[in-house]
Amino acid sequence: MAPSRGRKWQTPEGHAIIQKIVKEQIPQWTDGLHDWQVMVVAWILDGGDVLCITATGDGKSAIFSVPMIVLLEVVWNPTAYPGYVSPKKPVGIVIAPTKGLSTNTVRDGSCSKDN
Secondary structure, three states: OOOOOEOOOOOHHHHHHHHHHHHHHOOOOOOOOOHHHHHHHHHHHOOOOOOOOOOOOOOHHHHHHHHHHHHHHHHHOHHHOOOEOOOOOOOOOOOOOOHHHHHHHHHHHOOOOOO
16 A cells, blocks of 8 residues: 555544544444554554454454545545545455455445445
């Protein structure tokens, strides 16, 4: 991903926007993201590469799904996020090691403008 232009997602303001979008777009995540997840997501949104190793169930799937959700929100509502930019049609590639994980990723990661 090319580095983002404008404000940096790694700022306190960027972190707050990420949490706001997650809480609005994924209301079942009532506590939002963990601090470490926000830091990694912000790094990705700013164009950084990430290698994340954590235990099963720690929330690694959020690391690749939340950046897409954030970018789509910025595309759909650009006036709500002045200075934050996104490609008009953001693309993410996820390589999953198992068919089950792939199925869960597609099912849980489906996103539409109406969500």
